[in-house]
Amino acid sequence: MRILITGVAGMIGSHLLDLLLKDPNNLIYGVDNLKVGKIDNISNYLGNKNFIYNTFDVTNIYNFIDLYNKLDVIIHLAAEKKGNELMPSFNTLIVNTKGTENMLELAKQNRCKFIFASTSDVYGLSEKLPFNEDDNIVLGPSLIKRWSYAVSKLYCEQLSFAYYKDFNVPIVILRYFGGFSEKASFTWSCGHIPLFIDSVINDTEVNVHGDGKQTRSMCYIKDIVDGTASAIKSEKAIGEIINVGSDEEISVIDSVYIIRDVFYELTGIKREVKIKHIPMHEIFGQYKDILRRRPDLNKAKKLLSYTPQYTFKEGVRITMLERLSHKGSI
Template sequence: MTLPKRILVTGVAGFLGSHLLDKLIACGHEVIGIDNLSMGKLENIEHHLTNKQFQFLQKDITEKSTFDQNLGADIDCIVHLAAFKIPRYGKAIDTLKINYQGTDNVLEFARELNCKCVLASTSDVYGRNPELPFSEESNSVIGSSKVARWSYAVSKLFDEHLAFAYQESYGFPVVLLRFFGSYGPRHHLSWWGGPQSVFIEQVLNDGEITIHGDGMQTRSFTFVDDTVAGIYAAIINSNANGEIFNIGNNQEVTILDLAKTIKRISNTPGELKLKYIPYESFTGKKYEDVMRRVPDSSKCEQVLGVKAQVSLEEGLTQTIAWQRSLGLYKY
């Protein structure tokens, strides 16, 4: 197996992108990173900015000029992580346009270079499918087009179809990765980063934890080290080519129990305070949540040799310690 030497990463200053950068540099790869810093942070990658193995470009993936030959013809693999997601509070048009245009530009560049392309997708593409756990062959059950919440899932499903269409038409390999609830140090501190991010902030400020709906909806959270292990294996393993993989921990937890666990681990004074928020309050329109989300991770284990190692409690302990170290909170 010939390892790729030079790797292009979009969204490099974001949560997953910066952790992947750490892994790639540690493993001896050369990395070109692209990020427009609209959601990513320069501080996430500043420890690599003087490293000769790394070149950072503050550019926008939706601009075709970003992907010109000045990036070099010797790129062995592109990892496309940059995206816009979850129009919970609006901006569905940004979700649809940014994800389509960015992915189209990335795939067109991969075609020009004839290089492997690893693309980030999402567990959201399974939609409301009631049959769990979700395997890579499970159906996508998407709600009404009048419900903007589904625009993220649809944008990623389109990206997946576009990637396989490019592979079939032009012959370069693609790999699709469906992430399940990645979290950890450097996650975004808003809902963009996930419920655990917001819950930690609320607990450390002795505030009410805001639970959407009744809190009985479940998720499977994956510590960032495990997610990155899956991404890296997909990059270097040729057996991944042309495949879709769930990248996730199959430990299922209700959102209510997530809140209780964060409160207990944080060891903050006082009782747990909960505030239940009806979905209708998001936009005044109908919002549809997914009530259960659990991956079948067997394909990732068998083909990529990667299985999630970090328990939710262990991962949350590290994440709370990091978030507390920012010095932004009461406790």
């Protein structure tokens, strides 16, 4: 199978590459602009005859002319995230919308399946749990820049459906919930868990936004990758929006203590974690943080035969082991 992965050097993309290259019948084309992705994540495969890599930006369609009539599947992971109210939102809106439009055009030209990576952020301020794919969407005011990421992804979902209905492009939309792994960039753009792990390892302050009572359903990345790979093969998933992640709900503050406990189990070193609570308004301005996030995974089970295999603690253990090994601490 001939597969294009955009954002291939990122956390999700590089783990997906690990999995797909296990099949010698797959030829993987990978692109990344390396703004967030790391070439180290894919360096082991740069000489692999089944992997062709280019440092491309998805906003320039002319980068992809050589892939006309060469693809069976496009997995569009490349995106620009809006982390806080201090960051500009222009690139988030342009990169996500223009990049997705270009990849949908490429899918249309190739007459191939298009898998779009959306986000749990699109559920916005919904208080109905667990989040179901058919729920109404509730977002905050347009004046608050933090919503630009969710809005850009919602637009891309609608655009994907337009290509499906108007041009018969077979699309699958996956709404990812909170992935983490040892290949993350260890910045806020990849979520709080990698940062918490680094802070505990280095015995530095753990920055917690607000009181930390807000909950998240964080998922070890190999489960997200398995769900994505299942979407490649599933015919039942075409034309559907599907949640992919873990339904294990843990508060942000409790995740700090779980990480601390895993560190002790692995090293025998006790840490008194130094938690610094940062007021929400300092990071997000008037943006109202979502208090709880938990996905309804019934559709994923039905259409993708998907069930997460890793608990949060198991994922933390794997991520921390790799991080400690990289630092030469074990």
